[in-house]
Amino acid sequence: MLYLKVKYFPLFIKSKLLKKKSKITFKRDKENFKNLILNKKLSVKWFLNNLEIFSFFLPKDKNRVFNYLEIGCYEGLSALYVMDRYKNVNATLVDLWDLPNRNSLPLTNNFEKVEENFNFNLKDYDFHKVKQDSVIAMRDLYKKKIFFDFIYIDGSHNGEDILSDAIEAFKLLKINGYIFFDDFLQHDKDRKIQSYDGIESFLLLFRNYIEIKYFQNNLVIKKIL
Numbered sequence: 001m002l003y004l005k006v007k008y009f010p011l012f013i014k015s016k017l018l019k020k021k022s023k024i025t026f027k028r029d030k031e032n033f034k035n036l037i038l039n040k041k042l043s044v045k046w047f048l049n050n051l052e053i054f055s056f057f058l059p060k061d062k063n064r065v066f067n068y069l070e071i072g073c074y075e076g077l078s079a080l081y082v083m084d085r086y087k088n089v090n091a092t093l094v095d096l097w098d099l100p101n102r103n104s105l106p107l108t109n110n111f112e113k114v115e116e117n118f119n120f121n122l123k124d125y126d127f128h129k130v131k132q133d134s135v136i137a138m139r140d141l142y143k144k145k146i147f148f149d150f151i152y153i154d155g156s157h158n159g160e161d162i163l164s165d166a167i168e169a170f171k172l173l174k175i176n177g178y179i180f181f182d183d184f185l186q187h188d189k190d191r192k193i194q195s196y197d198g199i200e201s202f203l204l205l206f207r208n209y210i211e212i213k214y215f216q217n218n219l220v221i222k223k224i225l
Contacts, residue, residue: 004185004196011215019216022052029055033081040080041117047078050182050218054078055085057178057213057220058150062086067148069141069172070094071134071165072155072182075117083125091127092146094137095155138168147174154182159193159201166202170209173223181219 005012030051037045047054059066065088070079073095083091097115115131130137134155151169156162162184169179184199199219203212206221214220 004200008212008215011212015214015216018056018214019053022056026052026055029085033084036084037077037080037121040077040121042075042077042121043114043117044074045077047081051081053214053216053218053220054081054152054180057180058082059086063088066090066150067146067174068092069138069148069151069169071138071151071153071169073118074154075114076121078152078154079127080121080125083122083127091125092130092141092148093122093127094130094132094134096133097131135164135168138165138172142168142171146172147177148172149174149177151177151179152182153179157183157186157188157195158191159195159198161198162195163198163201166199167205170202170206170223175223175225177223178213179221179223181221183217184219185217 030048033051034048062085064086066086068082068086068089068091070082070091070093073079073093076093079091079093083089095118097118098111132140151173153162153165153169155165162181166179166181173179181199184195187194187196203210203221209223209225210221211224212219213222
């Protein structure tokens with residue numbers, strides 16, 4: 001992990017400053033959203049740690065029509081934020097829900113309850129729910145020629161899984177679109193292949209087709225070719 005921070009050190013520092021700026025810019029948005037979720041069923045609220053920088057890369061025009069794909073939804077907190085903020089978003093939300101979250105998240109082993117919470121939290125919104133393995137789901141979307149402006153990847157953090165998700169997501173990403181990766185610099189001693197190893201492979205493979213826009217515990221890339 002350290003060698004990646006060294007390799008991308010100028011971008012790492014620049015991103016740290018951007019994170020500070022985004023916390024100021026989206027402070028009110030965060031407070032409003034925290035009030036919105038008071039009556040929601042949520043066992044974790046980790047998305048709130050990333051909300052400001054996440055918002056920075058979303059469209060500035062809240063009336064814009066755009067396609068949003070989320071891989072790994074859990075109880076729907078991040079999806080709720082996007083759909084409440086953007087009334088014209090076309091959201092596709094992908095998760096398994098019936099398998100233990102490989103993200104070291106299982107505060108509960110009752111994954112039926114997690115899906116029930118997801119359904120409750122998003123019951124007032126229109127979206128396309130896909131209960132399927134992420135790679136299979138994205139390949140189906142590609143066959144249907146459905147492409148996206150913004151993709152949020154927060155599924156399995158195993159290196160091999162995040163690499164597979166990244167490759168399939170890139171195929172679905174429109175030119176000038178963004179992929180936002182969650183927690184890619186975390187180290188888990190129980191993982192055989194770390195998430196940042198998978199991401200490093202992705203960055204190497206697609207280095208001529210992307211720009212890295214943000215590099216901290218989250219990673220944001222923009223598709224340029």
